[in-house]
Amino acid sequence: MDCRLGCGACCIAPSISSPIPGMPNGKPAGTRCVQLNDDNLCKLFGQPERPKVCGQFQPCPDVCGSTDQQALANITELESSTLQ
Template identity: 70%
Template sequence: MNCRLGCGACCIAPSISTPIPGMPGGKPAGVRCVQLNSENLCLLFGSESRPAVCGGFQAEVDICGETSEEALINITALEQATN
């Protein structure tokens, strides 16, 4: 599956423990990444300063569902299940 442009669920739902430019302590779950623009696109996409965990995320139907709302629900549930 290709990532849905403008979804942003993977930049909101999960926690990120590594530093992100503008978020040196990482990002808590459910908090919008400061690098996500108003169109829900990553400002660090393709940059070396993008965290490896972000670059490693692969969109999959089982995780991302059919809509951005479904993706946010699914990724939030995965985050809660792994804590």
């Protein structure tokens, strides 16, 4: 599965513990990454400063669903289940 351009759910819903340019302590779950542009596209895509965890994310139907809203809900649920 390819990412849906402009979705951005994987850059909003999960926490990221590694440094991100502009977010040196990573980002908490539910916080929009500062590297998302107004079209929800990553400004670091393909750049060496992009966090490794972001580059390793592989979209799949179970996580991403069929809409951007489903992806956000699914990733939010997965994130909250890791805190329990």
